Every structure is written in structure tokens, then in C-alpha cells.
Amino acid sequence: MAEITQNELVTYKANLDVFSGTLQELASTDKTILVVTSDSRGSGKLVPFGQKFPAQMVEIGIAEQNLVGVAAGLASTGKKVFAVSPACFLTARSFEQIKTDVAYSDNPVKLIGISAGVSYGALGSTHHSLHDFAALRAVHNLIIVVPADNFETERAIRLAAQTEHPIYIRFGKKPMPLLTEDPNRRFEFGKGSVVREGNDLVIIGTGETVYPAIQAARRLETLYGIRSTVVSMHTIKPLDYELLAQLASSGVPIVTVEEHSVYGGLGEACASFLMQNGFRNSFKIMGIPDEYTVTGSQIEIFHHYGLSEEGIAETGLNLVRKTA
Amino acid sequence: MTEQELARKSVDYRRKILKYIVEAKAGHTGGSLSCVDILNVLYNHVLNVGPDNFKSPLRDRYIQSKGHTVEALYVVLADKGFFPEADLMTLCKYGSHYIGHPTRKVNGIEQNTGSLGHGLSLSVGTALAAKLDGLSYRVFTMLGDGELPEGSNWEGALLASHYKLDNLCAIIDNNGLQISGATTDVCNTDPIDRKFEAFGWEVRHVDGHDFGALKETFAALPFTVGKPSLVIAHTVKGRGISYMENQLKWHHGVPNPDQYTHALAELAEAEAVLR
């Protein structure tokens, strides 16, 4: 199992920690920032925030529908409201509040889905969010952002604070290495980041699948001389169509990888654009299949479904061989 | 079963809850220890359900709304013979069906729960079906006190009295704590009894660790003909292990080897007194 090395683990924090740290920084100078929780301050690493800024935190209790409705009301008065709850409950339980009170009424709530995807591993499907891209993509007026590393998370939280429309950001709780050391790195909603370049294959990941995609690209190059472009498609909506068209134009095979159901997420969003715009690249969607998800830790679930260095490399290799 | 026998069983259940949580390196310890005496009385004294009649439409149903404390339920179900206890060695492990919340892949589990605020509506539907079909089974559900702010609970509570579901009994594991703090500090739901009474329920309070009182309370069901019954069980989170009792961090704390040894010693002492 090629996991993130110990060295990398020490160097980088969980995106969750970066989120809570950034929020504290912002709140110290901006008193309009308000964090709203549903018995989720511990899981959100927000206990220190609550101690430092008690007047900028509102506790709702275990009631996620109320959380989102109240957050929308608070946001309507000009406050910068971050509604923080596990992604699974935030996007399933409160779906209509998101659709109507946040998106439709255009109340600029920042919906923060923590412990996203299969971060809760062995707690089972109630605690997994493998539906959120699919459900929320179909809601008009909602930006969907899935940062992959600490840099993207920090930028996303800062930008979200300034965004005057509804936004959903989801991330996990495991330490994530930087995707690149590039000092000129940029981050903009709606603009995918190319973190590695090559002409033989394109791998498009999002969130915590981007790092194994990079590992897979390294493996393919070392073992087979196959060179891959890797993209962190951190914004699921609006999707970066310009980048997609540019990447697809050479006819290179494309693999998408996401911590989400293979239905309705990043992969199908890309496929829909490509298909409807005349591209006929070989194409494979990797994600969690439509079945009762296997029990295990997040990393075990990733390996079970091939969302790993080996699994992504194998899929990429097959696609390249088939296309050649 | 005598109260003495029930008490001995509970010591054994507590030992096993800790054993499998330690083995899995995960679990909801505090809330399992607060509700296990109630589960003990339900499964050994009240519910007409076991491995032999689990497929029967006439069986009593138990639906655990506070799904996170599944370890207590798994241990009791294993004791009732629904599955071999050794299966629990796989709890939360790769490929196991024994995940950290109730799942129907496990024999004896009625409904998949884990997202709070689902058990009462499910139970209302199940109890309503008995009324529609003229069947005599009863439906029991257990909620956490922190779980009560979920709006679905109040929707379910309204409908239960509307349909006069006196075959329904909800139990609140009133241990006073949730994840972030005391339930009264997070979102105060007091007075729970008067709220449910206003919703058309008959309510009784009971010490959730007193086997005699629990037996008596359940023997009195339905508390009023034509009304759903609510049992507010006053419990201690982490009950039975001194350093866990009423301590927030044991909501999902896993004992380290020293703490585990200490806990087993306390349980052995409790058992010795019951001989």
C-alpha cells in the first residue's frame, strides 16, 4: 500500500485544521464572521475558535435543517456565516434548506461539509457523503469547491469569506501533502489547477483523490514511461470547461477520480461537457461504485475501489494501451 | 430474570462493550454504557423477539435511534444468540458487516440508523402498520437526549398521538451529555416531559440503571390506552466505570491498555458484590 510518507504527514496538516486556523485568523479582524455549528464544534476543530470568539459562534444543537435555515436568516442581515457540519448530514438532511433558503433566496451562506466523502470510514453509509456533488450540482446558484491540499483549503476559505453568493466547500480530516511546491501557484474558483504535465494521459482528480493521482502519474512514468497531466479540479461547479476543452483537444485519454459516487459527480460532469462538444477521447470515471460501500477506514475504502496509486495507475495504463 | 441476574448480565455486557471497542479502536463508549441496562431489561424481560421469531410479523420491534451506541446493542444481540459473539472481533474492520452503526446486514437489527432523528418516525410507521393490520406487536425506540432537537422527532411525536399509537414506546436515554457539552447548554430541551405531554404522550420517569424500576415501568405499558408512551430514563453517561462517568471525552473515547485494565478491575469488583 503506497501511502503518504511519514515525512509528508509531519509536514502537512489536515485541510480541516487549515480551515479552522484560517477562520480564526479572519475572525480576529472581521467581526461580521459568524460560525454556526450543530454539536459539531469538536469534529470541526472549532473548540479554540469558540473559546477565543464566543460572540462569533452560534450553537444550534443536533438539528441540521435548523442549522441551515438559521444560517440563511443570519446571512440575510449581512453577516458572513459559515455553517459547519459533517458533509453527510449537511447536504442530505438539510437539502431543501440549501436549495430554498440558501441558493434560491441567494443568502450567501458558506456551507462547510467536514469529514467528507468516506472520511468516517467504518461508521458506514449514514456518515458518508457520496451524493453531495450529484445533489448539489442540480441546485442553481451554488458554487461547489473541494480543496485538495492545505494551500487550496486556505485560499478557498479566504475567498469564500468574500463571496457574496452561496458556496459549499467540503474536505476531509486526514493530513494532506502539498500538490506542488510551485511558488507561483494560484487559486481561483472555477479554474482547475494543472499540477503536473504530460502528453500521454490526463488524470483529473478533486479533493483527497488528487494526491494519489499524482502518485499514480509518477508510477506510470517510472514503470512505463507514460507521462500524465494531473489536474486538481477543485471547483466542481462552475466546472472549468475551458481547461477541459484544452486538455481534451489532443485526443489524449482521460481518467477522472473522485471520493464520490460514480453517478452525478466530477466524472459525469466532465463527460457531459466533452460528449456534447464533440470530443471522443477514451474516458474512464473512477469513484465509489453504486453498491453497499465496503466497511473500512478511508484509506482501506480507497484501496478497495482502486482510488489509490496502484488503482489509478492501472486504470490509466489500460486506457492508454487501449487507445494506442 | 431476577434483578440480581439482570445486574450480573449488565456487568458482563459492559465488559464486552469495552472489549470490542478496544479491539476495534473505535466506538461510542459513554452512551453505550448509559443505555445498556435498558437494553438488558428490554431484550431479557420485555421484548417478544429472539433469533427464532425474528422473521415473524408478530415479533416486537426495537429500533435504535441513537445508532452510534451500537456496541451495546451488538453485545446484547450476540448474547440473545442472533449471531456468534466472536463475530464482534471484526467490528469496524475492513470487509466486516459489523460497522459502527446498526445495519440490517447484522441479524437482529431492524433498521439502519446512525443519522440521528430517524428512529421515531420509523417506529411510528411500524406501529401504525400494526394498528392497520390489527396485529398485537409493540414497537420500542431509544433516543439520545442530545438528539431531541432534530425536528423529525417532533413531527413523529405529533403523528404518534394523532394515530393513538399506544403500541409505541419511546425511551430517552437522558444522560445529560452530548458531544459538545451538557445537553442543557447546547440546546436546552427541558422540560421534556411537559413537551411530550403537550404532544399527546403519556410520560414516565425512571432510573435507567434500576432493574426493578425498569421492569415495573415497562410492565405498565401502555401507560394510558390510546396514547403513545414515553419513558424518560435518567442515566449516567459512562456508567459503571468511575473515570468515565459524566465525562464528556468518553463520548467516543477508547480506553488505553492501562485504562482498560482499570475498567476490568472495577467491573470484577462490581461482579463480586453480586455473588
Ligand SMILES: Cc1ncc(C[n+]2csc(CCOP(=O)(O)OP(=O)(O)O)c2C)c(N)n1
Ligand atoms: C443527524 C446527525 N447529526 C449529527 C450526528 C453526530 N453525532 C453522533 S452522536 C452525537 C451526539 C449525540 O448525543 P446524544 O443523543 O445525547 O447521545 P448519547 O449521549 O447517548 O451518546 C452526534 C452529534 C449524527 N450521528 N447524526
Ligand SMILES: [Mg+2]
Ligand atoms: Mg446524551
